[in-house]
Amino acid sequence: MSPSVKVMNQPEAADLQAAERLTQTYEKMCTQMAKVIVGQNEVLKQVMIALFCQGHCILEGVPGLAKTLMISTIAQLLSLSFRRIQFTPDLMPSDITGTEILEEEEGTGKRRMKFVKGPIFGNLILGDEINRTPPKTQAALLQAMQEYKVTTAGVDYNLEKPFLVLGTQNPIEQEGTYPLPEAQLDRFMFKVTVGYPSFEEELAIAETTTASGLPTVNAMLAKQAILDIQQTVRKVLIGRSVAAYAVKLVRATRPKSDEAPDFVKKYLTWGAGPRACQAILLGAKAHALLDGRVHVSTEDIKYVAPPVLRHRLATSFRADSDGVTADHIVEKLFESVRAPMEK
DSSP states (O other): OOOOOOOTTTTOHHHHHHHHHHHHHHHHHHHHHHSOOOOHHHHHHHHHHHHHHHHEEEEETTTTOOHHHHHHHHHHHTTTOOEEEEETTTOHHHHHEEEEEEEEOOOOOOOOEEEETTTTTSSSEEEEEEESSHHHHTTTTHHHHHEEEEEEETTEEEESSEEEEEEEESSSTTTTTTOOOOOHTTTTEEEOOOOOOOHHHHHHHHHTTTSSSSOOOOOOOOHHHHHHHHHHHHHHHHHHHHHHHHHHHHHHTTSSSSSSSSHHHEEEEEEEOHHHHHHHHHHHHHHHHTTTOSSSOHHHHHHOOOOOHHTEEEEOOOHHTTTOOOOHHHHHHOOOOOOOOOO
16 A cells, blocks of 8 residues: 555544543533533533534433533533524424525615524524424424535525534423424434432532622633544544444344343333444544543443433333333343453
8 A cells, every 4th residue: 555545544643642632621621611510520521422423412301400501601612603492382493494584685676585594503502492392393403413404495504513403301391392203313312311419519509609600611622623523533443343242232222123132122112223323333432532542442332322322212111110211221231232352
């Protein structure tokens, strides 16, 4: 092979240095985030992993856990434009993508149609209570999330990258909601669970938020740096046995498959598709990169598998009766599907 020929998808010295810099930058981001948000470090990590993989997230948690504040703070840390869309039952698709208006040119008096961009034209999009709008409006996000463009009146309008959609859901109140269709759920790389803070964290929240205003945070990454990281993620090495482990985990979630264990056949009505394999491998690569490594281990696979799979598994009535959730299924899969090098 000629020395001038570049081998694709192989980490170079520059990639190793980028991994080390990213680890240091991520630690600084956590420090900056801690000025505004107490705790929730795992939520921040999973959102960052999704961003570096060009994925999207659903954040599920009860009201009052600072999900909106967290996302807007992340946008500041990353120098990204932030747009918030409050999903309501009367929200129309054009309220998200934009609409055409009749405009009169000054001087000539001629009239022409002009496209006014909607809030989808941003870098970090917060879809607040995304399950409170009808499927017609939910579907307006599909093309934008998958193709990074919006089509209106036969004209394509490209979205600026990086582009990340974060949809929030309230798990308590289900009255007046429209559960996301499986096809749209599958477009989200992660479903991130936002839990309650610990006693110490909640005490710190109560003391700091009632004493002074919110502190400012400093931007840690520029847009171009994020785009470069997205390319570096795909160069992270992953052994065939580790990749096969991820695929085995996904295939074991399909109850009609011979590879499914008995508890899957008992508690699931259907499992994850091939897109889950892609999400696990990409997420594992980004997780390794955040740790300063350019090779993936089985621990990286195990870290990203729950947020990738929990919204792609459909539990049966028997599972609901027995209190078995998708997360329980994933934990049991770790026990039944043997990882590489295990005996």
